[in-house]
Amino acid sequence: MREAIRSGHARPEQKLAICSGGIPLTPEDKAELLAVLASDSDIAVAERAQGVLLSEPLQYFLAALGREDADPRLSDYCANNLGDKPGIADALAKNAACPTALVTRVAQYLTSDGIQALLDNLERFVSDPQLVVEVTKSNAPSAGQRELLGEMQKGALAMNAIEEAAAEVVPDVQKRQSLLQKIAHMNVIQRLTLALKGGREERMLLIRDPNKLVQRCVLQSPRLTDLEVESFASMTSLSEEVFRTISLTRKFVKNYSIVKNLIANPKTPLDISLHLLPRLNATDLRILTSNKNIPETLRSMALKLHRKRKMGG
Numbered sequence: 001m002r003e004a005i006r007s008g009h010a011r012p013e014q015k016l017a018i019c020s021g022g023i024p025l026t027p028e029d030k031a032e033l034l035a036v037l038a039s040d041s042d043i044a045v046a047e048r049a050q051g052v053l054l055s056e057p058l059q060y061f062l063a064a065l066g067r068e069d070a071d072p073r074l075s076d077y078c079a080n081n082l083g084d085k086p087g088i089a090d091a092l093a094k095n096a097a098c099p100t101a102l103v104t105r106v107a108q109y110l111t112s113d114g115i116q117a118l119l120d121n122l123e124r125f126v127s128d129p130q131l132v133v134e135v136t137k138s139n140a141p142s143a144g145q146r147e148l149l150g151e152m153q154k155g156a157l158a159m160n161a162i163e164e165a166a167a168e169v170v171p172d173v174q175k176r177q178s179l180l181q182k183i184a185h186m187n188v189i190q191r192l193t194l195a196l197k198g199g200r201e202e203r204m205l206l207i208r209d210p211n212k213l214v215q216r217c218v219l220q221s222p223r224l225t226d227l228e229v230e231s232f233a234s235m236t237s238l239s240e241e242v243f244r245t246i247s248l249t250r251k252f253v254k255n256y257s258i259v260k261n262l263i264a265n266p267k268t269p270l271d272i273s274l275h276l277l278p279r280l281n282a283t284d285l286r287i288l289t290s291n292k293n294i295p296e297t298l299r300s301m302a303l304k305l306h307r308k309r310k311m312g313g
Contacts, residue, residue: 090114
């Protein structure tokens with residue numbers, strides 16, 4: 001029945017039965033299907049659904065919005081009629097199926113939790129730059145979130161911050177100049193877009209961008225490969241933010257080579273290295289004990305762990 005209503009193949013009597021409660025549905029199905037029927041081409045069905053929706057408990061809508069395949073018409077109804085209700089704006093922000101324009105519409109009601117969901121999926125900001133403006137107006141962002149939102153509103157990149165990196169990433173002079181000219185006057189939103197949708201050379205360059213959000217976008221790019229992340233994990237020229245994001249991303253730390261490179265990188269924050277240390281196999285742990293480039297504390301802990309394993313502890 002859910003599929004029939006969503007696809008527009010349900011019969012008029014079935015639509016009316018949903019409005020009258022004549023068809024047993026889960027609470028989230030009922031809320032979603034009523035929202036779909038509220039915009040039905042049959043005026044009688046639409047008006048009936050709109051009337052019933054007024055008495056549906058808020059938690060039904062929250063449950064429906066929490067599903068990955070929530071119908072966009074449910075999001076539209078909630079944004080237009082329930083956006084100021086507790087939890088609705090956050091639920092819209094967390095649901096990838098919800099059009100970004102609707103999140104922008106209810107941005108003033110977001111809590112810090114909803115704003116974090118947006119920062120964890122930066123493509124939202126890329127698809128609708130007005131969202132940055134609306135979220136920034138809110139009093140809800142935490143200090144850290146407000147700092148990141150401020151980063152998003154900065155202007156074009158200072159080229160001296162990226163030229164040195166470009167020389168390393170793109171050896172070909174002509175190609176390098178072309179790439180530098182391409183990003184020379186990009187604002188942050190444009191660089192975020194390039195980080196998400198560009199190629200390997202763009203990502204290798206933008207991972208060194210001084211803007212934290214651009215770095216995050218590189219690591220959120222759907223085109224990013226494990227080999228690239230392995231390379232990032234071993235670089236000593238990247239920011240602490242990059243290493244922390246890699247270490248907190250489950251799909252990255254499932255890759256042993258990434259974990260190994262992070263631990264052996266002297267620029268990786270010590271708390272991250274120590275946390276990941278037990279994941280090393282015996283051979284790599286032994287090699288680490290003689291690595292003079294890593295912090296003494298890490299080398300000492302590696303030695304203790306190595307001895308403990310040898311003793312069968």
